Amino acid sequence: DGAATAATQWTRSTCVYCGVGCQMDVGSRDGKVVAVRPAEHPVNHGHLCVKGRYAYEYNHAPDRVTTPMLREGDGWRAASWDEALDHTAATLLRIRDQHGADAIGVLGSARATNEENYLAQKFARMVIGTNNVDCCARVCHTPSAKALKTMLGTGAATNAFNDIEQTRCFLLCGCNPTENHPIVGARIKQAVLKGAALIVVDPRRTELAEYAQLHLAVRPGANVLLFNAMAATIIEEGLVDADFVAQRVDGLDEFAAFARAYAPEAVSAQCGVDAADIRAAARLYAGSAPAMCFHGLGMTEHTQGTEGVMTLINLALLTGNLGRAGSGINPLRGQNNVQGSAQMGCEPATLTGSQPIAQARAVFESTWGGALPTTQGLDLMQMLDGAAAGQVKALWAFGYDIYMSMANQHASAQALGQLDCVIVQDLFLNETARAFGTVFFPAASVFERDGTFMNSDRRVQRVRAAVPPPGDARPDWWIIQQLARRMGHAQGFSFDGPQAIWDEVRAVWPAGSGLSYRRLEAESLHWPCPQRDDNAHPGTPVLHGASFAGATRARLAQIPFVATPEQCDPDYPFALVTGRGLYHFNAGTMTYRGANAQLQASDVLDMAAADATRLGLADGMRVRVRSRYGEVELPLRISPRVKPGELFTTFHRPDLHVNQLTSPHRDRLVHTPEYKVTAVRITPA
Numbered sequence: 121d122g123a124a125t126a127a128t129q130w131t132r133s134t135c136v137y138c139g140v141g142c143q144m145d146v147g148s149r150d151g152k153v154v155a156v157r158p159a160e161h162p163v164n165h166g167h168l169c170v171k172g173r174y175a176y177e178y179n180h181a182p183d184r185v186t187t188p189m190l191r192e193g194d195g196w197r198a199a200s201w202d203e204a205l206d207h208t209a210a211t212l213l214r215i216r217d218q219h220g221a222d223a224i225g226v227l228g229s230a231r232a233t234n235e236e237n238y239l240a241q242k243f244a245r246m247v248i249g250t251n252n253v254d255c256c257a258r259v260c261h262t263p264s265a266k267a268l269k270t271m272l273g274t275g276a277a278t279n280a281f282n283d284i285e286q287t288r289c290f291l292l293c294g295c296n297p298t299e300n301h302p303i304v305g306a307r308i309k310q311a312v313l314k315g316a317a318l319i320v321v322d323p324r325r326t327e328l329a330e331y332a333q334l335h336l337a338v339r340p341g342a343n344v345l346l347f348n349a350m351a352a353t354i355i356e357e358g359l360v361d362a363d364f365v366a367q368r369v370d371g372l373d374e375f376a377a378f379a380r381a382y383a384p385e386a387v388s389a390q391c392g393v394d395a396a397d398i399r400a401a402a403r404l405y406a407g408s409a410p411a412m413c414f415h416g417l418g419m420t421e422h423t424q425g426t427e428g429v430m431t432l433i434n435l436a437l438l439t440g441n442l443g444r445a446g447s448g449i450n451p452l453r454g455q456n457n458v459q460g461s462a463q464m465g466c467e468p469a470t471l472t473g474s475q476p477i478a479q480a481r482a483v484f485e486s487t488w489g490g491a492l493p494t495t496q497g498l499d500l501m502q503m504l505d506g507a508a509a510g511q512v513k514a515l516w517a518f519g520y521d522i523y524m525s526m527a528n529q530h531a532s533a534q535a536l537g538q539l540d541c542v543i544v545q546d547l548f549l550n551e552t553a554r555a556f557g558t559v560f561f562p563a564a565s566v567f568e569r570d571g572t573f574m575n576s577d578r579r580v581q582r583v584r585a586a587v588p589p590p591g592d593a594r595p596d597w598w599i600i601q602q603l604a605r606r607m608g609h610a611q612g613f614s615f616d617g618p619q620a621i622w623d624e625v626r627a628v629w630p631a632g633s634g635l636s637y638r639r640l641e642a643e644s645l646h647w648p649c650p651q652r653d654d655n656a657h658p659g660t661p662v663l664h665g666a667s668f669a670g671a672t673r674a675r676l677a678q679i680p681f682v683a684t685p686e687q688c689d690p691d692y693p694f695a696l697v698t699g700r701g702l703y704h705f706n707a708g709t710m711t712y713r714g715a716n717a718q719l720q721a722s723d724v725l726d727m728a729a730a731d732a733t734r735l736g737l738a739d740g741m742r743v744r745v746r747s748r749y750g751e752v753e754l755p756l757r758i759s760p761r762v763k764p765g766e767l768f769t770t771f772h773r774p775d776l777h778v779n780q781l782t783s784p785h786r787d788r789l790v791h792t793p794e795y796k797v798t799a800v801r802i803t804p805a
């Protein structure tokens with residue numbers, strides 16, 4: 121409060137942490153952020169969580185990098201923008217000449233604005249000439265986008281957070297909103313206290329599981345079995361919404377025949393959930409319309425991540441829980457603008473607005489004034505594979521600590537170490553920059569830039585600069601344009617600011633064409649929001665009201681269960697699940713540079729008391745965690761939230777490198793790493 125009274129100016133903006141998209145007022149004084157306070161807004165209703173409200177001190181941390189730098193031997197030397205940009209442009213042109221455009225990859229960022237992500241993919245396609253462009257959605261919710269797009273036609277959340285109070289039943293799957301999306305978690309808890317039913321599907325007994333009628337503590341990796349069993353129950357017990365299915369859903373008979381093999385009694389043991397509980401969950405969900413599903417990375421970060429989400433969509437189709445308020449399938453996006461990053465076209469196979477390249481090529485070529493690349497782009501995982509194989513030579517990553525974030529860290533290191541050129545654009549020398557960077561561009565923070573973010577429920581909101589960037593730090597859009605011009609592309613990269621970039625986005629993305637800055641100054645809006653003559657489309661908080669995007673009917677998906685290759689055995693008897701906690705954010709780059717570091721000083725390994733007793737381990741001891749891929753040491757915490765035989769840890773502390781443990785296994789369809797199941801053994805350190 122003392123800091124708040126010190127502020128001389130307040131600037132309305134959007135939180136930079138999770139995908140809930142809370143609105144905040146940023147208090148500043150003498151060019152520094154001195155306080156953040158919550159705004160009254162439909163998303164956060166005057167509240168912020170411990171990250172959004174307090175974790176802003178990183179902005180003025182003493183180790184903030186404020187000048188461009190070039191690698192020199194084992195160290196770095198400061199450079200002017202001219203020198204750093206000229207050097208980088210010459211390096212990229214040389215690599216392109218020698219190895220072809222597809223030897224270069226660009227990674228957009230959830231930290232960056234929509235406008236900056238749009239420019240990043242335009243840079244990859246028009247300046248470099250490659251579709252090798254992706255973003256961190258690849259390691260989190262690309263499976264959700266793929267599943268939703270495949271089955272319903274739009275790869276995004278079906279409903280808005282504002283629906284939470286209208287639902288009669290929540291089905292929470294593989295998510296822990298209390299810690300990872302705290303404002304949504306609080307709204308769900310309030311709705312449950314007022315009478316909504318709650319089913320939690322999670323291997324761990326999360327805080328919200330304590331408020332649930334049913335907690336299905338599914339075995340890690342068995343989601344497809346569980347949701348097929350719920351679907352089988354809904355059909356067998358006559359709980360299908362027959363009118364909805366008759367009007368809008370195809371394939372019921374074939375699906376019913378397929379689902380018979382997944383009766384709860386048949387799969388219960390493999391799921392680790394009582395058949396009676398599976399049946400009870402199916403009855404509660406099907407009998408409580410409207411029922412709303414939220415899911416997190418516990419659904420997507422599996423070898424059957426995409427297919428797992430498809431089995432959830434089956435439940436919504438069978439019970440008519442789509443197309444109305446309080447229902448739907450809603451991925452909880454982990455990062456502020458990860459939805460926007462992919463939606464703007466940082467995705468190898470689609471252009472802005474998730475438009476397939478083949479379909480939208482003509483519009484983009486006409487707007488951009490040049491030919492789009494014709495080769496198939498690599499996703500993030502394929503870029504690393506390409507680097508390890510010597511085919512990819514350069515990577516430009518902004519706002520993304522790849523080395524810390526990727527699973528199977530030894531393999532990431534091997535791949536990154538092969539690259540000739542690693543351009544890191546960030547606030548700090550992150551672990552990727554320290555170990556592998558060759559060029560460092562100092563970026564402006566969220567408090568120092570203008571633009572828009574797109575939150576988890578498709579709402580587009582303004583981000584506004586509250587203070588100037590320090591030293592030579594610059595917004596990403598400025599840096600991208602400077603590099604493009606030095607590589608011979610002044611045309612198409614001469615915008616005078618984010619609004620002009622956004623106007624081009626609106627020109628190529630019909631579903632966003634009504635989202636003008638003029639309107640966004642006054643209100644935030646959900647896409648689709650096409651331009652109307654009266655410029656007053658209300659936006660679309662609920663998708664699929666009368667039809668699915670481009671189709672009147674959807675089809676049930678028959679998804680056979682395929683077990684992950686990552687199985688426990690006598691040498692590696694524990695199943696380790698990794699995830700995120702309340703006080704820190706991803707690689708800890710921002711939250712460990714402030715008071716949140718005191719709230720949780722270290723990642724810890726959660727273990728059930730029975731396992732600790734059996735192994736002679738005590739709370740607080742350091743233990744060695746060994747997987748088939750690596751080894752780390754962590755402090756042990758005896759926790760009632762994990763079951764015997766299962767373990768949980770976060771991976772926020774940059775010096776602990778928890779991702780040395782995680783496996784090389786990936787989603788079968790979109791390659792998202794399997795962070796959620798790693799077989800490990802535990803010994804005292």
Ligand code: SF4
Pocket residue numbers: 135136137138139140141142164167168169170171172173300301302303304
């Ligand atoms: Fe920020 Fe998410 Fe917390 Fe809201 S819930 S304040 S968006 S981290």
